[in-house]
Amino acid sequence: MRTALFTAGLLAATTLALPAQADKLDDIIASGVLRCAVVLDFPPMGSRDENNNPIGFDVDYCNDLAAALGVTAEVVETTFPERIPALMSGSVDVAVASTSDTLERAKTVGFSIPYYSFENAVVANEKVEMATWEDMKGKVVGATAGTYEAIWLEGKVKDWGEGEFRPYQTQADVFLALSQGQLDATVATVEVSEANVKSGNFPGIKIVDKAPMVPDYVALITLREEYGLINYMNLFINQQVRTGRYNELYKKWVGEEEPASLIVDGVYR
Amino acid sequence: MFDTALTVNDLLLLARGAGMTLLVTAISVFFGTILGIVFGVFRYQVGPWWAAPLTFILDIFRSIPLLIQLVLANAFITTVLGFRISGFSVACGVLSLYTAAYCAEIVRGGIEAVPQTLRRAARSLGMTWGQDMTSVVLPLATRVALPSWIGLALGVMKDSALVYIVQVVELLKSTQILITRLQEPLFLLMICGLFYFLISFPIARFGGYLEKRWSND
Amino acid sequence: MFNYSFRWNQALNSLPEMLQGALVTMEIAILSMVIGISIALLLTLFRLSRNRVLSSIAATWVEIARNTPALFQIYMVHFGLGGFGIHLSPYLSLLIGIAFNNAGYLTENFRGALKAIPETQTRAARSLGMTPIQAFKNVIMPQMLRISFLPMTNQMVWAILMTSLGAVVAMNTDLYGVTSELNARTFRTFEFFAIAAVIFYVITKVITLSARLLAARLFRY
Numbered sequence: 001m002r003t004a005l006f007t008a009g010l011l012a013a014t015t016l017a018l019p020a021q022a023d024k025l026d027d028i029i030a031s032g033v034l035r036c037a038v039v040l041d042f043p044p045m046g047s048r049d050e051n052n053n054p055i056g057f058d059v060d061y062c063n064d065l066a067a068a069l070g071v072t073a074e075v076v077e078t079t080f081p082e083r084i085p086a087l088m089s090g091s092v093d094v095a096v097a098s099t100s101d102t103l104e105r106a107k108t109v110g111f112s113i114p115y116y117s118f119e120n121a122v123v124a125n126e127k128v129e130m131a132t133w134e135d136m137k138g139k140v141v142g143a144t145a146g147t148y149e150a151i152w153l154e155g156k157v158k159d160w161g162e163g164e165f166r167p168y169q170t171q172a173d174v175f176l177a178l179s180q181g182q183l184d185a186t187v188a189t190v191e192v193s194e195a196n197v198k199s200g201n202f203p204g205i206k207i208v209d210k211a212p213m214v215p216d217y218v219a220l221i222t223l224r225e226e227y228g229l230i231n232y233m234n235l236f237i238n239q240q241v242r243t244g245r246y247n248e249l250y251k252k253w254v255g256e257e258e259p260a261s262l263i264v265d266g267v268y269r
Numbered sequence: 270m271f272d273t274a275l276t277v278n279d280l281l282l283l284a285r286g287a288g289m290t291l292l293v294t295a296i297s298v299f300f301g302t303i304l305g306i307v308f309g310v311f312r313y314q315v316g317p318w319w320a321a322p323l324t325f326i327l328d329i330f331r332s333i334p335l336l337i338q339l340v341l342a343n344a345f346i347t348t349v350l351g352f353r354i355s356g357f358s359v360a361c362g363v364l365s366l367y368t369a370a371y372c373a374e375i376v377r378g379g380i381e382a383v384p385q386t387l388r389r390a391a392r393s394l395g396m397t398w399g400q401d402m403t404s405v406v407l408p409l410a411t412r413v414a415l416p417s418w419i420g421l422a423l424g425v426m427k428d429s430a431l432v433y434i435v436q437v438v439e440l441l442k443s444t445q446i447l448i449t450r451l452q453e454p455l456f457l458l459m460i461c462g463l464f465y466f467l468i469s470f471p472i473a474r475f476g477g478y479l480e481k482r483w484s485n486d
Numbered sequence: 487m488f489n490y491s492f493r494w495n496q497a498l499n500s501l502p503e504m505l506q507g508a509l510v511t512m513e514i515a516i517l518s519m520v521i522g523i524s525i526a527l528l529l530t531l532f533r534l535s536r537n538r539v540l541s542s543i544a545a546t547w548v549e550i551a552r553n554t555p556a557l558f559q560i561y562m563v564h565f566g567l568g569g570f571g572i573h574l575s576p577y578l579s580l581l582i583g584i585a586f587n588n589a590g591y592l593t594e595n596f597r598g599a600l601k602a603i604p605e606t607q608t609r610a611a612r613s614l615g616m617t618p619i620q621a622f623k624n625v626i627m628p629q630m631l632r633i634s635f636l637p638m639t640n641q642m643v644w645a646i647l648m649t650s651l652g653a654v655v656a657m658n659t660d661l662y663g664v665t666s667e668l669n670a671r672t673f674r675t676f677e678f679f680a681i682a683a684v685i686f687y688v689i690t691k692v693i694t695l696s697a698r699l700l701a702a703r704l705f706r707y
Contacts, residue, residue: 331643332643332686332687333690334647336650336651337686340675340679341679341683344676344679349676430557441555455565455569458558458562458565458566462554465553465555466549466553470549473552473553
């Protein structure tokens, strides 16, 4: 079966290119499947249950989007550095992967309006003397390669001109290095930090401070030119908040308090 | 250390990953060997001058990190050309060519190890080129080449750990999935390393045994 | 022709950064070979010695290095040793990981080379009054290194290719690390990795050519 697929792939590679694509929104509805890239080492947004099935806020969000479109959802696991390449290569239709809406990324992919907003915390090894985020100056710090907080932290280390920045490939590696004392501190979302401190899987770590970053608004992404789909996703996110589903998912995965506001004061979207 | 939250389900996930590693290896070694034999015989037959373009292309596969070959092939086929193709196919395709590049060298070395005089003798007995190749060169060259070929196959199995980069869930990737959930990195990695070792070690030993046995007579 | 707009100038602007990374890659490869050869010589002595403990250390080293993925070895140097409180920087983790791998493969190469050197030479050297170490150092080792020069060159190429695995231990100053960081920032995967591939190709060619020149100088009879 696999060999058949492989030879079919080789054959396809030797024949000519496919005809021009129809609108992606039409394609998804016609195919009956919505393929979402989700990062599954990022609880509570994405992780796996004890049967290793994908669960989390982003997984539910993908299912909701598929239900709204009237199709079935297919969750494709990607890592943070790989989610945009996966989108570009056509192996997924959208990424529901807590993607921060940076201007650099918008040169390559198309963003919806924000669907969630993170705050970031500074987490340190207990043996390191730290009281505020500024104590990270001169220390060995690290974060998951290619994420919003990694880009921020690396910029800070460059500004300070001392200390060292290390980009690990996964969030799990970052916390392992922190717990072993290879890193003095890291910056991660409050949600992930709290979950990891509470789980006890990483002994010897503590949350020190909030990181003084602009709230990290994250959005759904698809190909840059798929306006029809982006439009649909914008309305979908609006409806999720309007119908109270956003609050419901927040309570289910994150906590009892009010979810972060998705409104930016003083400006139109 | 052995106090673990690993369940039967998780072991199944690891087993599936191991199966994927072996499947990718088997496909790549199979196609890679066929291509390698074709390329190797071709290179020997037409001489270094005419084989130069082929030699150059095969050399590229041996001079660039496999990780970059995979990333580039995937980006080129799916993003630049816009083909829909699975990561599995990309992985098998790249690994096959990668195997072929090394295999061609081994095959050429094997053929060169067969004494010219012996082959001339075979042809003077009236054997055709094909007969000479299959009845004289093949058995003798195999003796020289097989131990290196075994080494190559094992190398491809170990290198297949890199296909996680094109979203193929093989042994190392499934280990990482479990590490993320269970947060027992060292224990799980030991299991993963042990698996590679248990497959590779006996076969490598067998290759060494063949080499020793065949080099004595 | 393609439904894809290349942005080569964006990638080419980062060329100085990538070339800087290429220097780090070469540095790691060369250092790992120097360390690897030294350890391999030591392990070869261990193997030749009649001491059980020493020869099993050598055997274990060689088998682990040869029978597990290099990616696994590098990861274990960083996080495995880290579990015992030994903290190595990404640079050192990568260097030691590759050196460990080099040493294992080179020891095996040396073993093959030793078989080609008649044992009578050792006996002759010994009867001239040399100690076993002297006999090894002055008589056997030079021949062994000469015979295994080609495999050593191959291992050197391997060492260069293995530097690309440093990303798992957060290495970000070598060629692969620099490239993947640029990629994570801009997502021009094809452009950046194509340039990295060309640089890697040039590095391996330069190394193999200079090894050939070196061999011609060193091994002139």
